[in-house]
Amino acid sequence: MSEQPLPFLFEVMPRRLILILAVVISGCSSVGYYGQSIQGQLGVMAASRPVDDVVDDPQTPDSVRAQLQALPVLREFAFEELALPESGSYRLYADVKREALVWNVVAAPVDSLKPREWCYPVIGCAAYRGYFAQQAADDFADGLTAEGWDTAVEPVPAYSTLGWFSDPLPSTVIEWPLSHIAGLVFHELAHEALYVHGDSAFNEAYATVVEKEGVRRWLQKFGSAEQRSDFVRREQRRLVFLDLLARTRKRLAELYAEGVGPDELLLRKRATLQRLRDEYAELKKGWGGYEGYDRWMRRPLNNAHLASINTYHALEPAFRLILRRVDGDMTAFHAACAELAAAPSAERKASMDSLIEAAKSD
Numbered sequence: 001m002s003e004q005p006l007p008f009l010f011e012v013m014p015r016r017l018i019l020i021l022a023v024v025i026s027g028c029s030s031v032g033y034y035g036q037s038i039q040g041q042l043g044v045m046a047a048s049r050p051v052d053d054v055v056d057d058p059q060t061p062d063s064v065r066a067q068l069q070a071l072p073v074l075r076e077f078a079f080e081e082l083a084l085p086e087s088g089s090y091r092l093y094a095d096v097k098r099e100a101l102v103w104n105v106v107a108a109p110v111d112s113l114k115p116r117e118w119c120y121p122v123i124g125c126a127a128y129r130g131y132f133a134q135q136a137a138d139d140f141a142d143g144l145t146a147e148g149w150d151t152a153v154e155p156v157p158a159y160s161t162l163g164w165f166s167d168p169l170p171s172t173v174i175e176w177p178l179s180h181i182a183g184l185v186f187h188e189l190a191h192e193a194l195y196v197h198g199d200s201a202f203n204e205a206y207a208t209v210v211e212k213e214g215v216r217r218w219l220q221k222f223g224s225a226e227q228r229s230d231f232v233r234r235e236q237r238r239l240v241f242l243d244l245l246a247r248t249r250k251r252l253a254e255l256y257a258e259g260v261g262p263d264e265l266l267l268r269k270r271a272t273l274q275r276l277r278d279e280y281a282e283l284k285k286g287w288g289g290y291e292g293y294d295r296w297m298r299r300p301l302n303n304a305h306l307a308s309i310n311t312y313h314a315l316e317p318a319f320r321l322i323l324r325r326v327d328g329d330m331t332a333f334h335a336a337c338a339e340l341a342a343a344p345s346a347e348r349k350a351s352m353d354s355l356i357e358a359a360k361s362d
Helices: 006-012 015-027 033-044 051-054 064-071 072-080 134-146 178-193 199-221 225-258 262-284 305-313 317-327 330-342 345-361
Strands: 047-051 091-096 102-108 118-120 124-128 127-129 150-156
Touching: 015 118, 033 047, 033 127, 047 051, 051 064, 051 091, 051 262, 072 178, 072 199, 102 134, 102 305, 127 134, 134 150, 178 199, 199 225, 199 305, 199 317, 199 330, 225 262, 225 305, 317 330, 317 345, 330 345
Parallel strands: none
Antiparallel strands: 047 091, 102 127, 102 150, 118 124
């Protein structure tokens, strides 16, 4: 497509993408970055085919066909059981021929757990910068590291365009267990249901709670007793692991608040992160060989890694409490969350802090 003249691009490009391009060109200086974003999105769209076509294609592997045949049921479940929006998403399949859909760069100061934010057209500010090529993400992260930032490059298997486009199911997740694919679909549709510009922690925790509740209900209806038990075990391990990371962040925050010199800070920071590894090794002894978090723990951990995972999970207890208070009524849950989302930022933060405290004793 890049060899076609510009008028051809505007003939095939959806109007919403033209709008984004106009905003980028008229109001942003990082033309190269936004250019790769637009090219990457166009590439995903070009790789997308209707699910029915892929299912009917005799060259489609049976394993892929079986997963795609479940998509209409997943979509219907999301709409009817989880009160999520009935959009055009997940009617397509995109074979992107790479292991991640995008790679997100996260950065944090060496003496702080507060992630750096970048601001964009359409979505507002977020605690990451996404790239459709891993090398580009690595290069950008290397530049930030050279400036003195802690950095992390996180592979992202899928993302939501917030209803601007009909998001496909990407090939990056096609080999996942169906319950994991269900969680992805529920999570990304939740972003279409509710999204607060510039509040990544709110958005991701809300979508994560919808995802987990959705998978629980999905397995209750369609799963086996073994699958339901496995889900409960995985959730228990996830919450214990998140608690371990929360304790580590608390120790680091206390260290950074002391204002010690850079050499002592580095030594004590390394010791704190080693303590995390040691505690994780002890934790695993009771998990019967479960290795679900080994890949994450094997990385050279720093503030950026801890900030990244905190963005997704810090506010989860607040949203779980809201769900309990409405007795699991998803329509009421979405309405309560939308009311919080509509509040001014400071008021919303105060409300979430209050819910977090209430959740501790609930």
